[in-house]
Amino acid sequence: MPVAFLFSSFFGLPFDASAEEPASRAVALHIPSGPLAGLIVYLSAGHGRLLHRTADGRPLAWSWQRDPRYGVREDEWTGDFVVEDLAGRLEQAGATVVTLRERDPRSVGFLVDDADAGFAVEGSGGWAGADQAWGPGWRDLEDTARATWSFTAPGSGVWRVYARWVSSPDRSAEARYTVRSPTRDEVWTIDQRRHGGIWWPIGTVELAEGQNAEVLLDGAGGRLSADAVRIGGGSWAPGPGYEVAPLAEIAPIHRQSSLGGPASLLWLDDGSESSDIRFRARWATWASPTPEEAIFLSIHTNAGRGRGSEIYAGVERDPPLDPQPGSLSLAGAIVEALPAHLRLVAPGWPVDAVRLGDFSEVSPRWQHLPSALIEVGFHDHPTDARFLRDPAFRGAYAEALVDAVARWRMGSAVIPDAFRPVVPGHPPGDRLP
Numbered sequence: 001m002p003v004a005f006l007f008s009s010f011f012g013l014p015f016d017a018s019a020e021e022p023a024s025r026a027v028a029l030h031i032p033s034g035p036l037a038g039l040i041v042y043l044s045a046g047h048g049r050l051l052h053r054t055a056d057g058r059p060l061a062w063s064w065q066r067d068p069r070y071g072v073r074e075d076e077w078t079g080d081f082v083v084e085d086l087a088g089r090l091e092q093a094g095a096t097v098v099t100l101r102e103r104d105p106r107s108v109g110f111l112v113d114d115a116d117a118g119f120a121v122e123g124s125g126g127w128a129g130a131d132q133a134w135g136p137g138w139r140d141l142e143d144t145a146r147a148t149w150s151f152t153a154p155g156s157g158v159w160r161v162y163a164r165w166v167s168s169p170d171r172s173a174e175a176r177y178t179v180r181s182p183t184r185d186e187v188w189t190i191d192q193r194r195h196g197g198i199w200w201p202i203g204t205v206e207l208a209e210g211q212n213a214e215v216l217l218d219g220a221g222g223r224l225s226a227d228a229v230r231i232g233g234g235s236w237a238p239g240p241g242y243e244v245a246p247l248a249e250i251a252p253i254h255r256q257s258s259l260g261g262p263a264s265l266l267w268l269d270d271g272s273e274s275s276d277i278r279f280r281a282r283w284a285t286w287a288s289p290t291p292e293e294a295i296f297l298s299i300h301t302n303a304g305r306g307r308g309s310e311i312y313a314g315v316e317r318d319p320p321l322d323p324q325p326g327s328l329s330l331a332g333a334i335v336e337a338l339p340a341h342l343r344l345v346a347p348g349w350p351v352d353a354v355r356l357g358d359f360s361e362v363s364p365r366w367q368h369l370p371s372a373l374i375e376v377g378f379h380d381h382p383t384d385a386r387f388l389r390d391p392a393f394r395g396a397y398a399e400a401l402v403d404a405v406a407r408w409r410m411g412s413a414v415i416p417d418a419f420r421p422v423v424p425g426h427p428p429g430d431r432l433p
Helices: 074-092 252-259 276-287 325-342 382-388 391-410
Strands: 026-030 040-045 050-053 059-063 096-099 109-113 119-122 125-128 138-141 146-152 157-164 175-180 184-190 200-207 212-218 224-226 228-232 294-302 310-314 355-357 371-378
Touching: 040 074, 040 276, 050 252, 074 096, 074 294, 074 391, 096 200, 109 146, 138 146, 146 224, 146 228, 157 175, 157 212, 175 200, 184 200, 200 212, 212 224, 252 276, 276 294, 294 391, 310 325, 325 371, 325 391, 371 382, 382 391
Parallel strands: 026 184, 040 096, 040 294, 294 371, 310 355
Antiparallel strands: 050 059, 109 228, 119 146, 125 138, 138 224, 146 212, 157 200, 157 228, 175 184, 175 212, 310 371
């Protein structure tokens, strides 16, 4: 199911800092610090809009996967929670956050490729072609060279910035991406030895409509790969005559091009089409090279005669696979953290023992990272739904997850006996150590 990501190729006048800003220009260096510094969190917001299909496989129309109950639609709530409550808190704690659903809610997205008029190079380097590149190729630059992508904002506000490069062992581990607006420079350091072929999140830029800006790449200690930069969210349609949907709303399997990665991830080894949930697990596993320190968190809401939170570590029934130790301890850290963080905003909020679930997104068959599936609450229960709509509850829940990941990473989380999962097929009460 190869798909094309529909962006405008959009660029503006070259950015001239001297013409728009005096010598007192502000510079912000983004150096991760805190308990999660150096950790990558692949963050998956549950479900999203999928294309309904007929028997011949032709896409018909976009459709949400969950119906709203008590003012909560899981597809929308999870996306909002990840963007508004959780991702920023993880970053404040030092993590690098990669969201599998688009984080920028804007339906406008545009990019500048190395073949566009908005791209320029200073210094030595040549054009190269590679599978990881966006478009026909990319620029292979000496470490003394630099590249710029210039653009003009089509609207006012904060725009998310993504960059793409081709990775290899001789690339710079300290490639600097400077996002330059008329008022300030924001500098992020990226290791180009990893994550090639991915639209990697760089940061944000705040612009007024019509303002010129640029992204500048330079570095040291290795060659540089200059490929493409994209700004904003964007939209996608499967073809002419079909509804265009904002990327922030649609399921990740329909935005493989805007995530990056090979189209082969859309298909399983037996040639069958991957489900959206399996695609998420396989994409994160592909994107995270060993020995990268990374985890995968899947955020959902629940339904079906229950209340409160259920936290799952993944297992596999066919072939039988036990949960990964890292996943089991991560799930345990979450159930340990939730009661203390929620007691003031949701007294008595139910938190179950760690559960073992045969869910593709966290199954050890498809997902090789330490992972946990988090059912925040039951959207079909009126009490839970009221809390899910409460900003104070959402904020406290996000803080609990950040605290849990930090304690898990430090190895200081202790799973209370009551929260240890029961071993399937063992006598009642027999729990995992």
